[in-house]
Amino acid sequence: MRALAHLWREHRLPLLVFVGGAAVALFFAARLVVFTLYWSDPAHRQQTPDGWMTPGYIARSWHVPREDLSRHLGLEPGPDTHLTLAEIAGARGIPVETLLNEVAAFLAAGAGAGK
Secondary structure, eight states, X not given: OHHHHHHHHHOHHHHHHHHHHHHHHHHHHHHHHHHHHHHHSGGGSSOOOOTTOOHHHHHHXXXXXXXXXXXXXXXXXXXXXXXXXXXXXXXXXXXXXHHHHHHHHHHHHHTTTTO
């Protein structure tokens, strides 16, 4: 405890920088573990598209390039890629089922090519 008190008194800024860096490293390490566990679960691979999913989620689940799926959906790279399929269908003025069928057809045609 004396060493920590000494570091706090004599080297406050470097100690704060070190603690901040360690916190950031721990955050990204935990994030890596969580994402690795999530995507290694077979239940999250090649999921049937649903209205709550985003194009990025589907692209990752099916191992297809996100840009190809976004282009197929008529989306430009940018903030629209975070819209759910239900939101995209609503913006187009079409039923969600129609968009889901489009995505399913794209995946059926390109699922083998993306691997």
